[in-house]
Amino acid sequence: MIISKPCTTMKGVIVQPYSWEREVTVDLKKTAECLRNNGYEVRSVIPKMLAIAVIDGYETSIYPSGKIIVKELTDIEMGKEIAKKIIECAGLSELLDG
Template sequence: MLVAKPCTSMGGVLVQLYLWKEIKLDVSKLANEMKAKGYKVKTLIPGIMLVAEFEGYEVSVYPSGKIIIKELRDEKKAEEIARKIYEMAGVSVED
């Protein structure tokens, strides 16, 4: 299940994936996948975070599965973007 809520400290939307089991995203593999699909990876700190440009927004992705989409206010759009990122990371998102 995805939960999107405003992130006032980052000026965007925070999306988190809630599952029965904990996940750990490999942000390095995700960065490679994003590059292969033509997205710009701005910062990669292996095991800590990934910052990329995705569909016109700056996104920060963390190994915990937390995604922050800056300068976006539409929570539904944030969920759509997060689903695409999770799919690239090989994580299944079910409602």
């Protein structure tokens, strides 16, 4: 399942993939490589800390916990759609079904 809510401090949308069965972790290097291969701009990757990518014109921060912040966006549904692209690249597609 994914949980989505407005981020008032950064004026954006926070999306968090969640699983009852296991801890959600994201390999930032592999996720960034997949995003690049899919044509998205990856601005930086700090392993085990943060990756920054531009997806559909929005800068996103991606964390090892799976938390994604889509900056300068207020539409929660659009934030979920952008996050799904990241979640798929992270190899966590099964979390989209819940």
